[in-house]
Amino acid sequence: DVKVTQSSRYLVKRTGEKVFLECVQDMDHENMFWYRQDPGLGLRLIYFSYDVKMKEKGDIPEGYSVSREKKERFSLILESASTNQTSMYLCASRTESPPNQPQHFGDGTRLSIL
Amino acid sequence: KQEVTQIPAALSVPEGENLVLNCSFTDSAIYNLQWFRQDPGKGLTSLLLIQSSQREQTSGRLNASLDKSSGRSTLYIAASQPGDSATYLCAVSGSAGNMLTFGGGTRLMVKP
Numbered sequence: 001d002v003k004v005t006q007s008s009r010y011l012v013k014r015t016g017e018k019v020f021l022e023c024v025q026d027m028d029h030e031n032m033f034w035y036r037q038d039p040g041l042g043l044r045l046i047y048f049s050y051d052v053k054m055k056e057k058g059d060i061p062e063g064y065s066v067s068r069e070k071k072e073r074f075s076l077i078l079e080s081a082s083t084n085q086t087s088m089y090l091c092a093s094r095t096e097s098p099p100n101q102p103q104h105f106g107d108g109t110r111l112s113i114l
Numbered sequence: 115k116q117e118v119t120q121i122p123a124a125l126s127v128p129e130g131e132n133l134v135l136n137c138s139f140t141d142s143a144i145y146n147l148q149w150f151r152q153d154p155g156k157g158l159t160s161l162l163l164i165q166s167s168q169r170e171q172t173s174g175r176l177n178a179s180l181d182k183s184s185g186r187s188t189l190y191i192a193a194s195q196p197g198d199s200a201t202y203l204c205a206v207s208g209s210a211g212n213m214l215t216f217g218g219g220t221r222l223m224v225k226p
Contacts, residue, residue, distance in 0.1 A: 004157075033214075042218045042219065045213055090157055092158075100145075102163045103160065105158040107156055108157050
């Protein structure tokens with residue numbers, strides 16, 4: 001079974017802090033994704049990576065950056081946390097071969113910015 | 115821009131009922147459509163993936179259909195159980211095959 005592990009289930013940070021959310025997958029998947037989930041807005045894609053050191057912006061990249069130095073690890077960075085970044089953050093991974101495979105999700109990190 | 119809508123937003127049924135969840139999308143140029151389940155406070159679990167060339171997929175008591183031309187998919191759950199209580203999300207993938215656009219979900223409660 002695919003295992004996508006997010007480093008923290010709950011995280012509380014202060015406005016202006018630099019925040020790192022970590023995600024690790026154990027299936028050698030090429031693609032990795034970061035989403036945020038908010039009531040009434042659903043799941044929205046922040047960034048995705050299709051290979052090591054490669055990234056693409058999703059629908060809402062503003063205020064975020066990402067890092068993928070190793071294939072198994074994809075980090076989401078809040079450069080200067082703000083209260084409107086309080087949300088549930090979900091990481092996912094997916095293989096490109098064979099095609100048409102589903103995304104596999106971690107359990108999420110509930111982030112509160114005070 | 116692709117938009118995905120799920121109706122109803124919430125559904126409560128007695129145990130044993132067969133039920134249908136609906137998903138519609140505005141752009142028929144999709145790569146595939148996926149159905150997920152999400153339990154409270156948890157991540158998403160993939161249930162079924164239908165490729166754009168397929169009409170349906172089945173897994174156990176679940177059956178998902180796809181009518182790409184009309185922009186619709188349904189998830190049929192047979193003989194519902196209390197353990198089926200969760201939020202069900204559908205998502206479509208565009209031509210790139212990677213980026214998913216999600217619907218708002220249907221929150222299902224199956225009462226014993």
